[in-house]
Amino acid sequence: MAERYNHKEIENKWQKRWEDQDIYRTFEDPSKPEKYILEMFPYPSGELHMGHVRNYSIGDVVARYNRMNGYNVLHPIGYDAFGLPAENAAIARGIHPKEWTYSNIDSMRVQLKQLGLSYDWDREITTASPDYYKWGQWLFLKFYERGLAYRKKANVNWCPGCETVLANEQVEAGMCWRCGTVAEIRELEQWFFKITDYTERLLDDLKLLDGWPERVRIMQRNWIGRSEGALVDFQIRGSDKKITVFTTRPDTLFGATFFLLAPEHPMVNELIKGTEYEAGAVEFRQKVAGETEIDRISAEKEKNGFFTGVYVINPVNGEEIPVYLADYIMMGYGTGAVMAVPAHDQRDFEFAMKYGLPIRAVIQPSGEMLNPDMMAQAYEGEGVMVNSGPFDGTPQTEGVKRVTEYLEEKGVGEAAVNYRLRDWLISRQRYWGNPIPVVYCETCGIVPVKEEDLPVILPEDVGITGFGGSPLAKHESFVKTVCPICDEPARRETDTMDTFVDSSWYFLRYCSPREDKLPFTKEAVDYWMPVDQYIGGIEHAVLHLLYSRFFTKVLYDMGMVSSVEPFKNLLTQGMVLKDGVTMSKSKGNVVSPVSIIDMYGADTARLFILFASPPEKELEWSDRGVEGSYRFLNRVWRLVEDNKQLVAGTTAAIPGELGSAERDLRYIVHKTIKRVTGDIARFSFNTAISATMELVNAMYKYGEGAGRNPAVIKEAIENLVLLLAPFAPHLTEELWEGLGKEKSIHLHAWPKYDPELAKAEEVTLVVQVNGKVRDKITVAADISEEDMRRTALASEKVIANIGDKHVRNIFVVPGKLVNIVAK
């Protein structure tokens, strides 16, 4: 009479009922403790992939677990809906980006619902919707007011593949993070967010993030790239102009024998103008500019330079040293100018060798004399200053300080901290994004759109060809507008914002998603924020996570939020692999979540993905493993079905006196509650699931014996179903109903274990002789140390092993192990 486990029917039934009954809807309730559980929202490509399933399964378990533990849980979802793929689809298939995006969202939503995720769907947001992007524009205006949004002409990264500029963070090893095209450098006037105003705070507050993986914090720290040193002015010979360098080694200043400039350094033109070196310098610069970023930054590459004919004067010793352009000097770091100390910098050493430039040792390692003629490489270690005039004999670390002080006294330099982090370039020459709400007026200049005129609506009637620049720039009625100040004809900004702007505050919008006076309300944000648990891929370690931290700090300064950091705890999930490599269409190894759900159900898919690997590690997809998870759920199903009547008909309490089989089962039940509770709390889902499997095995075993106790079975079954509820929400809900329960299992309290019952009555005493296991004896769990010792020494195997040796020592680990040392 037991029915078959029909996953399709059950999952449809409960998905519909949960929706009808709104059981996951969330309200602010100051009387309850809150938790904000968030997964990174998806880009609506139209189809979920296994990475999404993993991400959202992890988040859903955490959300359900916390809900069952009495927390008021915010668990929202939405779509990061602006972006280039929509435009590419328009070009390839002639579909409007909006249509493409929204139909994708519709199918993503269906798939997300099929997974049985406990989202509050009333809070769903879409960044491409005017009621969302309006507030992005509003925030842009606030940033502008505070001087945090500004426009400047600069050398920027240009991706020829995406036909738009990119922020520094979005160039990986010289290539576009999205499409892999080699980025070029172009000089353009663009909008930036002044993230560098927040550098120190972004760096310092990393220490508040002890709930983040160490490596993410390190990646951010490295990206920010703080280094201490000094700025030093070098006078140009025969001119009143000077060039400033940044150095971390002011102690080696006396060893500077030449001077280097980035080829694109702004001083280069006036230095060489009209000289015999002009033509050569221009040629050199063009050659370097023609190289890809990848060629240029390759460490193995031979260094190239060009002498400019110019000399600068070393401020500490008055020496005149030659100025070269060098391809290994980057305009984007420091001042784009470097004092070269070949004896103590490997790169400068190589350059000096190639161009026959002098090498002078100014740091002497202890017990060794550096001879520049004999050096095979630069000495970058510690030592004492030499050949450094008044500083001779000063230890190097102290020298850094003293030389800097000297420079400051003389007014030719100062202590300085340099960062690698640059301002965030947010302009994009693309259509499908949030329009930057700015107008250009002949008389008034750059004029922000008035707040009451927001949003600047992204027009829909555009032609998207993929050629000839931004589609918006060609949309006449969009471009033509009037100046908000003088009412004269003016021109609209046609760049849109980087989509990372949209995702830098979406977690705040979830707190009050339908608010129409502000991006979010202070009350809602104060109640929910910060996010207690954020879950997503490591690929955003710097990008999205750094930008979101920046936004949060700005909003904190504006008094709009009360927390300085957005994400208290961060879990970075591992990738999903098949045959050892990431799933991709080109490799033909993609397993579609939809087909797995169809064949085995969402509960199986979720269970497998959580069971196969710890969340932070890579997960190797296994069809066999999926079948195993399906088998387990079937096993649970049959176990409960077979005992349904028995359990429902049992009202009696568990008797005080029980047989040993009953006592053993109760022990396993309570131990399992303890294990699963602890395992979920530390995100060890795979071991939590394995613990429930062990419980099921034990219950099958118990079920075979005669005279089974219905009350004990009831306790076991109900707890098993409760423990599995976060993992397999549909199946457990169906079983729960079958057990005669009226309210949803997902609104039920998480089970509690009895610490007394979770203790074993008997334990296996491991007996070692000289560290090797010689016997295992079952003893009472509360055995005394003295009895352990006695029992161990009485063992025949132990006696045989000791032989005629003398017992020298006995180590006892209470309740576990005895180690007898005999010689």
Place this chain on the structure above:
RNA sequence: GCGAGGGUGGCGGAAUUGGCAGACGCGCUAGACUUAGGAUCUAGUAGGGCAACCUGUGGGGGUUCGAGUCCCCCCUCUCGCACCA
């Protein structure tokens, strides 16, 4: 080159503080039930002897009564950064 994290059966993975290595699952083997089963249930499953025992957590050393776990050296894989002045 620098930084981080790994290396445990045929496979995915367990082993909170140093205390039974291999939980759980996959696969495999055998048995039961069956018209049949690729369903289900039960048992076994690190390797070698097939018995007492011996050997085993990338390799080599060390600390300890005791090491997958701690220390030193080396090999190897993955990821991140990469001429950072």
